[in-house]
Amino acid sequence: MGEFDLIARFFKRPTRHAALGIGDDCALLQPTPGCQLAISSDMLVQGRHFFADVDPRTLGHKALAVNLSDLAACGAKPLAFTLALSLPEVNEPWLEAFAQGLFALADAHHCELIGGDTTAGPLNICITVFGEVPVLGGRSLALLRSGAQPGDDLYVSGTIGDARLALDVALGKLSLPAQAPATSNAKVMTTNVAAPAPLSDELIDVMAFARARLDTPTPRVALGLALRGIASCAIDVSDGLLGDLGHLLECSHSGATVHADIAIQSIAAYAYYKRAIGQLSINLSLENWRTLALAGGDDYELLFTAPPSQRDAVQTAALASQTPVRCIGHIDAKPGLRLLDAQGQALPNPYTSFDHFA
Ligand code: ADP
Ligand code: MG
Numbered sequence: 250m251g252e253f254d255l256i257a258r259f260f261k262r263p264t265r266h267a268a269l270g271i272g273d274d275c276a277l278l279q280p281t282p283g284c285q286l287a288i289s290s291d292m293l294v295q296g297r298h299f300f301a302d303v304d305p306r307t308l309g310h311k312a313l314a315v316n317l318s319d320l321a322a323c324g325a326k327p328l329a330f331t332l333a334l335s336l337p338e339v340n341e342p343w344l345e346a347f348a349q350g351l352f353a354l355a356d357a358h359h360c361e362l363i364g365g366d367t368t369a370g371p372l373n374i375c376i377t378v379f380g381e382v383p384v385l386g387g388r389s390l391a392l393l394r395s396g397a398q399p400g401d402d403l404y405v406s407g408t409i410g411d412a413r414l415a416l417d418v419a420l421g422k423l424s425l426p427a428q429a430p431a432t433s434n435a436k437v438m439t440t441n442v443a444a445p446a447p448l449s450d451e452l453i454d455v456m457a458f459a460r461a462r463l464d465t466p467t468p469r470v471a472l473g474l475a476l477r478g479i480a481s482c483a484i485d486v487s488d489g490l491l492g493d494l495g496h497l498l499e500c501s502h503s504g505a506t507v508h509a510d511i512a513i514q515s516i517a518a519y520a521y522y523k524r525a526i527g528q529l530s531i532n533l534s535l536e537n538w539r540t541l542a543l544a545g546g547d548d549y550e551l552l553f554t555a556p557p558s559q560r561d562a563v564q565t566a567a568l569a570s571q572t573p574v575r576c577i578g579h580i581d582a583k584p585g586l587r588l589l590d591a592q593g594q595a596l597p598n599p600y601t602s603f604d605h606f607a
Contacts, residue, residue, distance in 0.1 A: 250339045252367050259348045260332065260362055267329055267363045276363035278329055284381035285389055287325035291315045295372040297605070300419075305343045307464040308374070309350030314466045315487065316378040317358060318549040321473035322485035324392040325380030327358045332365035335373040358470055382477075392473065392553065396482035397501035399582035401554035404563065404574045406469050408462065409490055410516035410538070413545030414531075415459035425452065426532055452531070455521045462517075466549035472574070475566035476553060483553035489544040491586065492602020493552055498586065501554075507578035510535075510591035513542040515575050543588075544600040554580055 264270030268277035382391040417423040484497045522531050555563050567574040588596040
């Protein structure tokens, strides 16, 4: 199958919104009058961002999800995307599954594929998304990294740290305890050596959820849209909460106080750990949990600020977008980051976020 057959078979679909889709030298987009275009690119490279044997369906989802997350952080409504694909071979079942994962998420957000490029080479996926943001009275409604004000509340959406938990388990950096073997007579008679017992059903569910957070993150597009005019600034958490908070603070020329032990409550697996304590549980220290929440990465949640006068509006936006949000601290005029424990005591900040070249 040649390059053009491949595009036609797996990626070309009837154009629904764009003025011109796949097939010409350029695609043509017609944004709504009075809107700005919001544009962002993200590249996924095998061995860096995903395992070689990753399920192509989840890879298709994730490649678009990480891009939609940038639109969400900007409060932009998704319109369209382009796909630049470098493939080692034409593997039809692989392409079929990749396209299914990609288009399922694209359709859920009414975001259509309007073009791209296809070449032979190491597996590499680069997507560029286009969204739009209204301009009202000459003022853009885009959520920027630069709008945080001293006194603003600091919020994070959804769950953080779970993707990193799943990654550490997959990489063997962390092992989960097995369930204590059953001690019925029947078991004792039929097994001489205690067989490795399975994880508890609940722990299996918790880890499946964590793995789904890693493989199929949920871009918080609806929340980003609902926060327009409410949040003073926003960023999506891709490289770790504190690292991304650092970008936000730099752009906003301010500092922040973060309650580390409130942030860890955003880890879905932590709720299970608290409930199951003393029984079979995930064997992590408080320090481990703090690292997952504060430096985990791959969360694709929104980290945003809003003035205290907007507290009710933030809760309404969270409800309307069916996305939980949690206040984890506030913005300070004094530069720098202050981390506090549950007693309000200062914690050291050894947490580093992901940097490809560090
Ligand atoms: P050009 O030579 O002008 O760059 P190509 O021959 O590379 O165009 O691509 C032909 C058409 O197919 C273009 O409209 C391009 O946008 C589209 N296209 C190429 N690769 C992809 C892809 N992976 N996904 C979607 N559209 C693609
Ligand atoms: Mg080309």
